[in-house]
Amino acid sequence: MAEMQNSPGLLSMPRSPTSSEDEMAQCFSDYSDDCPSDSSREETIYETIRATAEPSQNHMDDIHTNSMVIRVLIPDLQQTKCMRFNPDATVWIAKQRILCTLNQTLKDVLNYGLFQPASNGRDGKFLDEERLLREYPQPISKGVPCLEFRYKSRVYRQPNIDEKQIAKLHTKAVISAPAQPLHLHCVVLVNVVNDEMSHHSVVSKLHDVFGGEPGDAESPLTFAAQLDNAVEMIRVLKNGGAHLDFRAKDGMTSLHKAARSKNQVILMTLLELGASPDYKDSRGLTPLYHSVVVGGDPGCCELLLNHHASVCTQDENGWHEVHQACRHGHVQHLEHLLFYGAVMSAQNASGNTALHICALYNQDNCARVLLVRGADKEVKNYNSQTPFQVAIIAGNFELAELIKNHKDSDI
CATH class of the missing domain: 1.25.40.20 (Ankyrin repeat-containing domain)
Structure with a gap:
């Protein structure tokens, strides 16, 4: 049964029925380690997003009767959109809808997220993809509420911070070669986890690795999740700003x-x-x-x-x-x-x-x-x-x- 063919696309639709013999013969190709080229992978992701995110008529009726209007800023494309969202849908679904409207592609698109800027004394933050939009109340005192759609990077709580300047601090003393294999970065982190100064500088550097360079094979968090005895490492990365819903290159x-x-x-x-x-x-x-x-x-x-x-x-x-x-x-x-x-x-x-x-x-x-x-x-x-x-x-x-x-x- 041709049930298990390779397909890296996002939320792909089921294929047409095939024979039992084909299904059995081809199932072994699924979940293989073979990956298409970056360009074809990105193209496939966009095609399947568009194919699966087309709203039905009932869904459109629901959007208009139970919806919230949000202005979406996309800094990397220098675009602004006003869109209606169902507040009872997840952030993941909202992200799919935004991607369907884009006329330009974004690299490592799965690691873009909705960001709520700081306001009224609240820190800015990326919205967790599996939570409902309703769980993130939007300020309406200044007109249409606004969210940013941007690549997930470390979020600093201090206002007006220079992230580029922060990235330069202590990096030579702790990690001298940014091109080192990622597992070495994690090893360094474990070795200095009890050192307050080194702790912050290493976490900053590690986050730059997965937040500042789209398309890396592994992020520190996805790498650490495959290691034994890495509980403390996981906690340090999370406390240092790592996103739990960040995806490695394999998605x-x-x-x-x-x-x-x-x-x-x-x-x-x-x-x-x-x-x-x-x-x-x-x-x-x-x-x-x-x-x-x-x-x-x-x-x-x-x-x-x-x-x-x-x-x-x-x-x-x-x-x-x-x-x-x-x-x-x-x-x-x-x-x-x-x-x-x-x-x-x-x-x-x-x-x-x-x-x-x-x-x-x-x-x-x-x-x-x-x-x-x-x-x-x-x-x-x-x-x-x-x-x-x-x-x-x-x-x-x-x-x-x-x-x-x-x-x-x-x-």
């Missing part, structure tokens, strides 16, 4: 990196520091989705679900978390997903349910879990095949018998 946040590294301690640390379990990567996938794919200790999956991670996220081919759990035979992950409300009957772009996927990949333990919990074994995919028929076609005859002989009384 993943530090939370995604921790989930894929099966690093439960770092995952907990990031969540305690305020990271959202629903941050999206460049494909619109969440840390929970990646946790289910990589498997390992199901504690990471349970931790994310316990922090109210959304279930039923789907990739560009319509695969939900339950499909991935069944594809890879991650039984305990599947149990956690079902307990927290995952839909067993969800169909991917080929119309396959999780039980179809079990039948295709001969995952009998996952199939038993689904059947015992009441999965409908008579649902047909878009090739008019039941899970039993898929198991027969795939040559998984014992599993086919299991499905065939399961009775409603066994639920």
